[in-house]
């Protein structure tokens with residue numbers, strides 16, 4: 001009999017769960033398939049106020065607000081037209097950080113518990129335990145958290161039932177120097193979405209997240225969009241972009257099966273236009289933290305509750321993303337016009353905007 005918990009995947013969600021277990025003195029191991037952490041300084045994430053509160057409480061040394069960039073205003077455009085500006089007096093509406101920095105800060109104190117170069121490719125459950133296998137090693141635990149991302153092996157090995165579809169778009173990222181005034185801008189156009197997120201490092205930058213269905217020359221497409229739609233941001237030409245992943249949505253119908261519980265992208269992944277994928281993963285970890293003893297002891301009502309509540313939240317986000325995607329990516333134009341008017345209408349009502357900001361900040 002072992003009471004060790006296995007965490008598969010050392011992405012941010014794996015590290016968050018590790019910190020939850022560490023705080024409660026529960027033994028755990030993190031198994032990571034890569035033999036080193038890859039860096040991509042251009043990748044950023046927008047964190048909700050809920051995420052920041054939770055992460056800072058898990059580890060006081062994290063102190064995210066001390067090094068991340070607050071967003072005080074978010075401006076949403078349809079092509080060139082400004083439709084909605086989301087802001088609240090003296091309150092930030094989101095916070096931007098480099099994914100690498102967040103990851104390296106979260107690793108502190110967990111170094112000895114992460115085993116690199118361990119790709120899980122088989123598993124076996126028996127009475128009271130689960131054993132995970134790589135080509136050469138085996139690890140036994142009381143249960144396993146699948147935090148192994150969008151193409152989760154654990155999800156496949158445990159035969160979870162999954163809904164999935166592709167958006168026919170790829171996501172690219174870039175960093176460009178720019179005076180950002182702590183404002184974020186998001187443009188919706190027929191070819192995709194283009195976000196400029198403020199990021200302060202040694203200098204001020206916009207972190208660009210560009211999701212497009214144009215495959216011929218995405219860099220050229222990005223520069224054309226900037227020239228035509230975002231002139232007022234005074235950004236020079238973007239010289240290079242990275243990424244180019246096919247954007248896929250998937251959601252596991254149940255978030256547990258036997259002794260495996262999925263968390264983060266392994267359970268649900270989203271189009272980045274709403275900037276919510278990681279926040280919802282952190283929301284999964286919040287729920288697990290609140291019900292930890294029951295979940296790690298395999299209590300069925302607690303696992304059902306986790307799966308039902310988190311999937312309800314995930315379905316809500318999927319619905320919002322699908323509505324935006326359908327409205328802007330749809331050449332019929334009618335839904336686009338309705339949405340456009342709806343956004344402008346909302347812009348006139350501070351209370352409605354407050355509600356949107358409040359909703360977007362709840363994991």
Ligand SMILES: Cc1cc2nc3c(=O)[nH]c(=O)nc-3n(C[C@H](O)[C@H](O)[C@H](O)COP(=O)(O)OP(=O)(O)OC[C@H]3O[C@@H](n4cnc5c(N)ncnc54)[C@H](O)[C@@H]3O)c2cc1C
Pocket residue numbers: 008009010011012013014031032033034044045046047118119120121147148149150151152153154171172173209263264265266272274275276277278279280281
């Ligand atoms: C362009 C872009 C912008 C985004 N912006 C935002 C944003 O603003 N806000 C937001 O909240 N979210 C955002 N997201 C989503 C967010 O980045 C992800 O939801 C989040 O990083 C997923 O973390 P994770 O830990 O679940 O998975 P991952 O980071 O994918 O980690 C999974 C880990 O598991 C390991 N692994 C995989 N298979 C195995 C195996 N068989 N054995 C062992 N280890 C394995 C992998 O090597 C990896 O280290 C964005 C996504 C994209 C693409």
